[in-house]
Amino acid sequence: MRFTTNKIIATGLVGLTLIATTLYADDKKVVATVNGVEITQETLDAVSGMVSRSTQGEKVDSKALLDDLIVTELARQEANKAGLAERDEVKNKVKDFTDKLVLNLWTQEQAASFKPSDDELKKAYEERTSGDNKYEYKARHILMKTQEEAAAVIKELESGVDFADLAKKKSTGPSGPTGGDLGWFKAESMVKPFSAAVAKMEPGTISKEPVQTQFGWHVIKLEERRDVKPPSFDDMKPQLEREFEQKKMLEYMDGLRSKADVKVMLPEDKASEAKPAEEQKAEEPKAEEKK
Numbered sequence: 001m002r003f004t005t006n007k008i009i010a011t012g013l014v015g016l017t018l019i020a021t022t023l024y025a026d027d028k029k030v031v032a033t034v035n036g037v038e039i040t041q042e043t044l045d046a047v048s049g050m051v052s053r054s055t056q057g058e059k060v061d062s063k064a065l066l067d068d069l070i071v072t073e074l075a076r077q078e079a080n081k082a083g084l085a086e087r088d089e090v091k092n093k094v095k096d097f098t099d100k101l102v103l104n105l106w107t108q109e110q111a112a113s114f115k116p117s118d119d120e121l122k123k124a125y126e127e128r129t130s131g132d133n134k135y136e137y138k139a140r141h142i143l144m145k146t147q148e149e150a151a152a153v154i155k156e157l158e159s160g161v162d163f164a165d166l167a168k169k170k171s172t173g174p175s176g177p178t179g180g181d182l183g184w185f186k187a188e189s190m191v192k193p194f195s196a197a198v199a200k201m202e203p204g205t206i207s208k209e210p211v212q213t214q215f216g217w218h219v220i221k222l223e224e225r226r227d228v229k230p231p232s233f234d235d236m237k238p239q240l241e242r243e244f245e246q247k248k249m250l251e252y253m254d255g256l257r258s259k260a261d262v263k264v265m266l267p268e269d270k271a272s273e274a275k276p277a278e279e280q281k282a283e284e285p286k287a288e289e290k291k
Helices: 005-022 041-054 062-081 088-112 118-129 147-158 163-170 192-200 233-259 277-283
Strands: 030-034 037-040 135-144 181-186 211-213 216-227
Touching: 030 041, 030 062, 037 041, 037 062, 041 062, 088 233, 118 233, 135 147, 135 163, 135 192, 147 163, 147 216, 192 211, 192 216
Parallel strands: none
Antiparallel strands: 030 037, 135 181, 135 216, 211 216
């Protein structure tokens, strides 16, 4: 594998970072010097490993890689001679990079310090896998604009009219053409009034009263209900640990803010005020679109 000068920057920047970390290593084996600046075997091996991983294990030509590191070091020295490091825009970018690096490292280490106990994780697991989450439902519905229209639909169904046929004729929802079919879904995927009604129904039954949501009035037929086998505790443990750490980190930051002297001078933005109820409803997920 031969590196070309087109890859100098991509390879060299990482190489220079590694060079900086190994210049002062004890007992270092020097494989090249560039105007007195040493490139060590440790640096060459580290960059070689990185390149090998990026090329899915393809063999790396160490001599070609070393040539790239030499040319990159020469370019770095010339850039320093040009005084680029003294420019304000460069200093600001270096400061921003340093700040982000330190912040990211601190955040990771601080979050990792909030280690949950097994009891806390098991409690979170039980909460996540209990309740309505243990079922999936298969249902159809007919969506009408008014309560009176929905009540009339229930009477027609009581007289023996086929639910799917009536949904195709009368439902105003997007699932109407498919007979009101919603497929299989979990309760939490639907708006609350709808999911609450479904959870109380028995398979094969039709809602006795119209169910109101922000989209209109629903007549629901629950066709089937099945148990959902939750993932095992061991499978969910890594996710639960991350969520626990994130929650504790947010609480920690809230505590820091409550103790800090924070003054906000930004004027209130009128556009951020609460939207009218009609606009809020329009933005909520539609039950009939959840499959």
